[in-house]
Amino acid sequence: MKIAILGAGYVGLVSGACFAEFGVQVALVDKDASKIAALREGRIPIYEPGLDKLVADNVRDGRLTFPDTLEDAMEGVEAVFLAVGTPSRRGDGHADLTYVFTAAEQVARAATRPLTLVTKSTVPVGTGRRLIELVRPINPDITVASNPEFLREGAAIGDFMRPDRVVLGTEDNEHGQRALETLRRLYRPLYLIETPIVATSLETAEIIKYAANSFLAMKISFINEVADLCEAAGADVHDVARGIGLDGRIGRKFLHPGPGYGGSCFPKDTLAFARTAVDLGTPLRLVETTIAVNDARKEDMARRVIAAMGGDVRGKRIAVLGLAFKPETDDIRDAPSLVVLPALAAAGASVVAYDPQSMGFARQAYPASTEFAPSAMAALADADAAVLLTEWNEFRALPPDRLKAVMRGDVFCDFRNVYDRKSMIEAGFKYTSIGRP
Incomplete structure (x- = not known):
């Protein structure tokens, strides 16, 4: 079986490499010629554990290729996946579908045989129907399907190879049946390990993706607000999280307090979901509140640092450990650090930062006054205060007495609860x- 994927970003590259590992012939194209050139040379533009080897193995075996043009990729394909960006549209927060519609039209004009056009990109409900209206007049033999991704950065390969479920949204007609048969063959390796397959309508599949991300975001904001309550009451949020997470109806995941969620999905998806709901006359008040709580959470982290420093950070050297929105990724999009570092700099602090993977991106995103250290210990040297924003394993391994020995000051703001409170004191x-009390 042969497929093409448009978009060699995070979703497209991971999906393409994993499909190739299934034995599928995958042609991965991108409008950014430099990205394709880098991939051909074996250079991976993102950090994802295990992805470099997976790509290299499948390129070597001839299952994964990087053609120059869409036309070069289309020969003999049965399905084309759209994995292009859907960023928040400036001004209103809706998902910007410009890249999706442009790519779909290009596929329709380049297709030389019947094929299934599949949205892997996260798109709001109704997009599939709009794609049908766009491509069917150009090429009546194209079917449209929705196959949303549920990949966690840092664990994406495992999520693709052993997913909780696969969602396949298609039309309820002959076109849809044809698309569903194609996708079932494509995902046959997952049937063999009894992965649940949710076959449903286009609209339902599109809502599933947004509803899943919004629900997880709500869990994060919920436990963060409960953490504030625990601090005021003298309780321990970790015991609370365990006490409620052991209830099978709630579950233990995404109940870890911290500085707020970030990344490429939750911020833009919750916003787009809320905007779409308003347009349809059914506001999602819980999602709207989740967004507001998370935005305020990031701002509160900077205030907490300033408060821990006695209310004034002017002239103080503050070391920040972790810039990515979570460990095992170099992604800084909507990360708490993008709010915390500028706020500390604006308050007069001298900020020095370190992250194991995102330093290349960070140099372009933070205030020009920010200093970047080559290691955690170098960042902490002579610092008046330290702030831990991302729970990388290498930070967990730093002994408290060693931290104290290299620092000038004695303030440590652990916003991921990595360290034992008693040991730090x-x-x-x-x-x-x-x-925590």
């Missing part, structure tokens, strides 16, 4: 964490 720190 015994090491001489004025220790601040989230949701």
Whole structure:
């Protein structure tokens, strides 16, 4: 079986490499010629554990190729996946579908045989129907389907190879049946491990993606607000999270307090979901509140640092450990650090930062005054305060007494609750964490 994927970004590259691992012939194209050139040379533009080897293995075996043009990729394909960006539209927060519609039209004009056009990109409900209206007059032999991705950055390969479920949205007619048969053959390796396949309508599949991300975002904002309550009441949020997470109806995942969610999905998807709901006359008040709580959460982290420093950080050297929105990724999009670092700099602090993977991106995103250190210990050297924003494993391994020895000051703001409170206090720190007494 042969497919093409438009968009060599995070979703397209991971999906393409994993489909190739299934034995599918995958042609991955992108409008950015430099990205395709880099991939041909074996250079991976993103950090995702295991992805470099997976790409290299399938390129070597001839299952994964990077053609120059869409036309070169289209020969003999049975399905074309759209994995292009759907960023938040400036001004109103809706998903910008410009890239999706442009790519779909290009596919329709380049197609030389019947094929299935599949949206892998996250798109609002109704997009599939609009794609049908766009491509069917150009090429009546194209079917349209929705196959949303549920890949966690840092664990994407495992999520693709052993997913909780696969969602296939198609039309309820002959076109849809043809598309469903194509996608079932494509995902046959997952049938063999009894992966649940949710075959449904286009509209339902599109809502499933947004509803899933919004629900997870709500869990994060919920536990963050509970953490504030625990601090005020003298309770421990970790025990609360465990106590409610052991209830099978709630579950333990996404109940970890912190500085707020970020990344490429939750911020833009919750916003687009809320905007779409308003347009359809059914506002999602819980999602709207989740967005507001998360925005305020990031701002509050900077205020907490300033408060821990006695209300004034002017002239103080503050080390920030972790810039990516989560560990095992280099993604800084909508990360809490993008709010915290500028706020500290604006308050007069001298900020020095370190992250194991995102330093290349970081140099373009933070205030020009930000200093970037080559290691965690270098960042902490002579710092008046330290702020931990991302829970990389290498930070967990740093002994409290060693941290204290290299720092000038004694303030440590642990916004991921990585360290044992008692050990930090015994090491001489004025220790601040989230949701713990």
